[in-house]
Amino acid sequence: MKPIVQKLPKQASKSFVSTSFSTPLFETPWHRHIENEILYIKEGYGTAIIGDFVGEFTAGDLFYIGSNVPHWFRKDEEKVFCTVVVIQFDKGIFGNTFLNLPELSKINQLIHLNQALSIDYSGQTDLIHSIQKLENTSGYEHLGTLMNLLNTFSVKTHNTVLTNEHINSFDAKGIIDEILEYTFEHFHENIKLEDVASIAKMSVSNFRRFFKLNTKKSYSGFLKEIRIAHACKLLKDKNLFVSQIFHECGYRNITNFNRQFKAVKGLTPSVYRAQIWQS
Structure with a gap:
């Protein structure tokens, strides 16, 4: 799995990256970078893992990812075509004196936030227009547009x-990437912790500590979230019965599926489906 969105090269005439990708190959490994990132999903859908958050991404989503917050985006289907707009900037481009101006206090707080946000831009279609045109701007307009975006994000x-804790550790050897890939390929099966630990070439106890250190959650908890996230997608299909869906998500009986689903989502699969169909 080759990364497309990691640390991106910027043009010599610009202080930060603003670019777009339109590709069926949109997948990123478990990675992080010092740059803050704004990511707009124009087309496509899949699963996002950002820090200790596991959930869906779909067309229209807008994310703000703080410096050094690890993240991974994965398409759910091979044929899904993704179009994304990516903005990456190092907070150092503003300098400490400028950011410490009282008028910029909220922006200063935002760009020093080591967490990730899902941005609500309802009623502000001009916001998305600004994001999409940014890569074609230059000079003051280029930097000024970024400042306007950050100001809007900071006051909303x-x-x-999305993320509860900043993850200080980081798996430089790519083991987490292998574990995530294996989990996505096999979550519908009966995954044993011993098998996952063997991929990492660790004992079960060492793997438990390693995974928790790098993701702030247990592997069993992560696996449950992946399965329930998949269940949420399937529940949108009116032609599928709940009795079919739990098998597709790696559960052996519907009672356990209902219990685990409620533990993650706070309501039963049937109630969750009813709410989707009513909206």
Whole structure:
């Protein structure tokens, strides 16, 4: 799996990266970078792992990912075509004196936030227009547009904080990437912790500590979230019965599936489906 969005090269005439990708190959490994990132999903869908968050991404989603927050985006289907706009900037481009101006206090807080946000831009279609045109701007307009975006993000009250903790450790050898890939390929099967630990070439106890250190969650908890996220996608299909769906998500009986689903989502699969169909 080759990374497409990691640390991206910027043009000599620009202080930060603003670019777009339109490709069926959109997948990123478990990675992080010092740059803050704004990511707009224009087309496509899949699963996002950002820090300790596991959930869906779909067309129209707008994410703000703080410096050094590890993340991984994965398509759900081979044929899915993704179009994304990526903005990456190092907070150092603003300098400490400028950021410490009282008028920029909220922006300063935002760009020093080591967490990730889902940005609510309802009623602000001009915001997305600014994001999409940014790569074709230059000079003051290029930097000024970024400042306007950051200001808008910093004052909005309906943004959703996705990550609970900043992850200080990082797996430089790519083991987590292998584990995530294996989990996505086999989550519908009866995965044993011993098998996953063997991929990492560790004992079960060492693997438990290693995974928790790098993701802030247990492997069993992560696997449950992947399975339930898949169940949420399947529940949108009116032609599938709940009795069919739990098998597709790696559960052997519907009672356990209902219990695990409620533990993650706070409601049963049937109620979750009813809410989707009513919306």
